[in-house]
Amino acid sequence: QVQLVQSGAEVKKPGASVKVSCKVSGYTLTEVSIHWVRQVPGKGLEWMGGFDPENGKAFYAQNFQGRVTMTEDTSTDIGYMELRNLRSEDTALYYCATVSTGVPLSFFDPWGQGTLVTVSS
Protein backbone atom coordinates (compact mmCIF):
# COMPACT_ATOMS: atom_id res chain seq x y z
CA GLN A 1 0.00 0.00 0.00
CA VAL A 2 1.04 3.58 -0.59
CA GLN A 3 2.49 5.55 2.32
CA LEU A 4 3.37 9.22 2.25
CA VAL A 5 5.80 10.98 4.59
CA GLN A 6 6.08 14.74 4.42
CA SER A 7 8.89 17.04 5.51
CA GLY A 8 8.81 18.83 8.84
CA ALA A 9 7.26 22.09 9.95
CA GLU A 10 8.62 25.36 8.58
CA VAL A 11 8.64 28.94 9.80
CA LYS A 12 9.15 31.56 7.11
CA LYS A 13 9.14 35.33 6.87
CA PRO A 14 6.76 37.18 4.54
CA GLY A 15 8.15 37.27 1.02
CA ALA A 16 10.18 34.09 1.44
CA SER A 17 9.65 30.72 -0.27
CA VAL A 18 8.99 27.28 1.16
CA LYS A 19 9.50 23.87 -0.41
CA VAL A 20 7.62 20.95 1.11
CA SER A 21 8.49 17.37 0.21
CA CYS A 22 6.39 14.21 0.12
CA LYS A 23 8.15 10.83 0.04
CA VAL A 24 6.19 7.97 -1.52
CA SER A 25 6.76 4.39 -0.45
CA GLY A 26 5.00 1.18 -1.34
CA TYR A 27 4.55 2.38 -4.91
CA THR A 28 6.63 4.52 -7.26
CA LEU A 29 5.95 7.93 -8.76
CA THR A 30 5.37 6.20 -12.08
CA GLU A 31 2.43 4.36 -10.51
CA VAL A 32 0.95 7.24 -8.51
CA SER A 33 1.07 11.00 -8.82
CA ILE A 34 0.76 13.69 -6.19
CA HIS A 35 -1.69 16.48 -5.52
CA TRP A 36 -1.45 19.11 -2.82
CA VAL A 37 -4.23 20.36 -0.54
CA ARG A 38 -4.05 23.21 1.94
CA GLN A 39 -5.92 23.68 5.20
CA VAL A 40 -5.81 26.91 7.15
CA PRO A 41 -6.12 26.07 10.86
CA GLY A 42 -9.76 25.58 11.79
CA LYS A 43 -10.92 25.88 8.17
CA GLY A 44 -11.74 23.58 5.27
CA LEU A 45 -9.74 21.89 2.52
CA GLU A 46 -8.45 23.80 -0.51
CA TRP A 47 -6.99 22.07 -3.57
CA MET A 48 -3.75 23.72 -4.68
CA GLY A 49 -2.82 21.65 -7.69
CA GLY A 50 -1.44 18.38 -8.93
CA PHE A 51 -0.63 16.23 -11.90
CA ASP A 52 -2.98 14.85 -14.50
CA PRO A 53 -2.43 11.11 -14.01
CA GLU A 54 -3.02 10.42 -17.71
CA ASN A 55 -0.42 12.76 -19.19
CA GLY A 56 1.72 14.02 -16.27
CA LYS A 57 0.87 17.68 -16.84
CA ALA A 58 0.73 19.89 -13.76
CA PHE A 59 -2.38 21.95 -13.04
CA TYR A 60 -2.64 24.65 -10.41
CA ALA A 61 -5.57 26.34 -8.74
CA GLN A 62 -6.05 29.90 -9.88
CA ASN A 63 -5.40 31.21 -6.36
CA PHE A 64 -1.84 29.93 -6.56
CA GLN A 65 -1.01 30.47 -10.23
CA GLY A 66 2.37 32.14 -10.59
CA ARG A 67 3.39 31.43 -6.98
CA VAL A 68 3.46 27.63 -6.85
CA THR A 69 5.49 24.96 -8.58
CA MET A 70 4.93 21.24 -8.11
CA THR A 71 7.46 18.67 -9.22
CA GLU A 72 8.00 14.94 -8.95
CA ASP A 73 11.38 13.22 -8.85
CA THR A 74 10.84 9.69 -10.11
CA SER A 75 14.41 8.68 -9.21
CA THR A 76 13.73 9.19 -5.51
CA ASP A 77 9.91 8.94 -5.46
CA ILE A 78 9.66 12.34 -3.81
CA GLY A 79 7.21 15.05 -4.75
CA TYR A 80 7.76 18.71 -4.02
CA MET A 81 5.56 21.76 -3.64
CA GLU A 82 7.25 25.16 -3.67
CA LEU A 83 5.25 28.23 -2.71
CA ARG A 84 6.86 31.63 -3.25
CA ASN A 85 6.26 35.16 -2.02
CA LEU A 86 4.71 33.90 1.19
CA ARG A 87 2.22 36.02 3.10
CA SER A 88 0.65 35.58 6.52
CA GLU A 89 -2.49 34.12 4.93
CA ASP A 90 -0.38 31.19 3.70
CA THR A 91 -0.01 29.95 7.28
CA ALA A 92 -1.60 26.52 6.98
CA LEU A 93 -1.21 22.78 6.98
CA TYR A 94 -0.10 21.51 3.58
CA TYR A 95 -1.06 17.94 2.66
CA CYS A 96 0.10 15.76 -0.19
CA ALA A 97 -2.19 13.02 -1.46
CA THR A 98 -1.90 10.47 -4.23
CA VAL A 99 -3.92 9.30 -7.19
CA SER A 100 -3.21 6.35 -9.48
CA THR A 101 -1.55 7.08 -12.83
CA GLY A 102 -2.55 5.84 -16.24
CA VAL A 103 -6.26 6.20 -15.56
CA PRO A 104 -8.61 9.19 -15.29
CA LEU A 105 -8.16 11.20 -12.11
CA SER A 106 -9.39 9.29 -9.08
CA PHE A 107 -9.85 10.43 -5.51
CA PHE A 108 -7.14 11.13 -2.95
CA ASP A 109 -5.99 8.03 -1.12
CA PRO A 110 -3.89 8.10 0.95
CA TRP A 111 -2.82 11.46 2.35
CA GLY A 112 0.44 12.51 3.94
CA GLN A 113 0.54 13.57 7.57
CA GLY A 114 0.63 17.27 6.72
CA THR A 115 3.31 19.94 7.00
CA LEU A 116 2.63 23.08 9.00
CA VAL A 117 3.98 26.21 7.36
CA THR A 118 3.92 29.33 9.53
CA VAL A 119 4.50 32.72 7.93
CA SER A 120 5.42 35.37 10.44
CA SER A 121 7.68 38.37 10.64
Add this chain to the structure above:
Amino acid sequence: EIVLTQSPATLSLSPGERATLSCRSSQSVGTYLAWYQQKPGQAPRLLIFDASNRATGIPARFSGSGSGTDFTLTISRLEPEDFAVYYCQQRFSWPPLTFGGGTKVEIK
Protein backbone atom coordinates in the same frame (compact mmCIF):
# COMPACT_ATOMS: atom_id res chain seq x y z
CA GLU B 1 -15.79 26.09 -10.99
CA ILE B 2 -18.12 23.57 -9.37
CA VAL B 3 -19.24 24.69 -5.92
CA LEU B 4 -20.13 22.06 -3.32
CA THR B 5 -22.39 23.07 -0.44
CA GLN B 6 -22.58 20.85 2.61
CA SER B 7 -25.32 20.87 5.20
CA PRO B 8 -25.74 21.13 8.03
CA ALA B 9 -22.53 22.81 9.16
CA THR B 10 -22.80 21.00 12.50
CA LEU B 11 -24.74 17.89 13.44
CA SER B 12 -25.18 17.15 17.14
CA LEU B 13 -26.04 13.52 17.78
CA SER B 14 -25.56 10.79 20.36
CA PRO B 15 -23.68 7.52 19.88
CA GLY B 16 -25.94 4.93 18.31
CA GLU B 17 -27.98 7.50 16.39
CA ARG B 18 -28.16 7.78 12.61
CA ALA B 19 -26.30 10.62 10.88
CA THR B 20 -27.37 12.01 7.52
CA LEU B 21 -25.04 14.50 5.83
CA SER B 22 -25.82 16.36 2.62
CA CYS B 23 -23.63 17.64 -0.22
CA ARG B 24 -25.18 19.66 -3.03
CA SER B 25 -23.32 20.57 -6.22
CA SER B 26 -23.78 23.74 -8.30
CA GLN B 27 -23.92 21.57 -11.43
CA SER B 28 -24.15 17.89 -12.15
CA VAL B 29 -21.09 15.84 -11.25
CA GLY B 30 -22.61 12.50 -12.22
CA THR B 31 -21.40 10.12 -9.54
CA TYR B 32 -17.89 11.57 -9.42
CA LEU B 33 -18.11 12.51 -5.76
CA ALA B 34 -16.18 11.36 -2.69
CA TRP B 35 -16.53 11.71 1.05
CA TYR B 36 -13.60 12.12 3.45
CA GLN B 37 -13.44 11.95 7.23
CA GLN B 38 -11.05 14.15 9.20
CA LYS B 39 -10.44 13.72 12.91
CA PRO B 40 -8.68 16.41 14.98
CA GLY B 41 -4.94 16.45 14.35
CA GLN B 42 -5.19 13.93 11.52
CA ALA B 43 -5.13 14.02 7.75
CA PRO B 44 -8.37 13.38 5.87
CA ARG B 45 -9.22 9.77 5.05
CA LEU B 46 -11.15 8.58 2.02
CA LEU B 47 -14.46 6.98 3.06
CA ILE B 48 -16.61 6.82 -0.07
CA PHE B 49 -15.67 7.22 -3.74
CA ASP B 50 -17.82 7.57 -6.84
CA ALA B 51 -20.81 8.45 -4.65
CA SER B 52 -21.53 5.03 -3.20
CA ASN B 53 -18.40 2.85 -3.04
CA ARG B 54 -16.74 2.31 0.32
CA ALA B 55 -12.97 2.66 0.33
CA THR B 56 -10.81 -0.18 1.58
CA GLY B 57 -11.29 -0.88 5.28
CA ILE B 58 -14.28 1.43 5.76
CA PRO B 59 -16.99 -0.11 7.99
CA ALA B 60 -20.35 -0.99 6.49
CA ARG B 61 -22.15 1.56 8.72
CA PHE B 62 -20.91 4.22 6.28
CA SER B 63 -22.88 4.49 3.06
CA GLY B 64 -23.10 7.03 0.28
CA SER B 65 -25.87 7.72 -2.20
CA GLY B 66 -26.92 10.21 -4.83
CA SER B 67 -26.07 11.37 -8.32
CA GLY B 68 -26.17 14.55 -10.33
CA THR B 69 -26.31 17.39 -7.83
CA ASP B 70 -27.53 15.83 -4.57
CA PHE B 71 -25.54 13.43 -2.44
CA THR B 72 -25.88 11.93 1.01
CA LEU B 73 -23.47 10.31 3.44
CA THR B 74 -25.22 8.15 6.02
CA ILE B 75 -23.70 6.71 9.16
CA SER B 76 -26.20 4.12 10.29
CA ARG B 77 -25.25 3.98 13.98
CA LEU B 78 -22.68 6.43 15.26
CA GLU B 79 -19.69 4.97 17.06
CA PRO B 80 -17.55 7.17 19.35
CA GLU B 81 -14.78 7.25 16.75
CA ASP B 82 -17.13 8.64 14.08
CA PHE B 83 -17.35 12.10 15.64
CA ALA B 84 -15.28 14.11 13.17
CA VAL B 85 -15.54 16.52 10.25
CA TYR B 86 -16.73 15.17 6.90
CA TYR B 87 -15.94 16.70 3.51
CA CYS B 88 -17.28 15.97 0.05
CA GLN B 89 -15.16 16.46 -3.09
CA GLN B 90 -15.87 16.29 -6.82
CA ARG B 91 -13.61 15.08 -9.63
CA PHE B 92 -16.09 15.51 -12.48
CA SER B 93 -14.58 18.76 -13.74
CA TRP B 94 -11.10 20.00 -13.04
CA PRO B 95 -9.13 22.10 -12.62
CA PRO B 96 -10.06 23.04 -10.07
CA LEU B 97 -10.93 20.09 -7.91
CA THR B 98 -13.29 21.35 -5.24
CA PHE B 99 -14.32 20.42 -1.72
CA GLY B 100 -17.41 21.23 0.27
CA GLY B 101 -17.08 23.34 3.38
CA GLY B 102 -17.45 20.38 5.71
CA THR B 103 -19.95 19.05 8.25
CA LYS B 104 -18.88 18.58 11.84
CA VAL B 105 -20.53 15.65 13.59
CA GLU B 106 -20.31 16.34 17.31
CA ILE B 107 -21.45 14.53 20.40
CA LYS B 108 -24.74 15.79 21.77
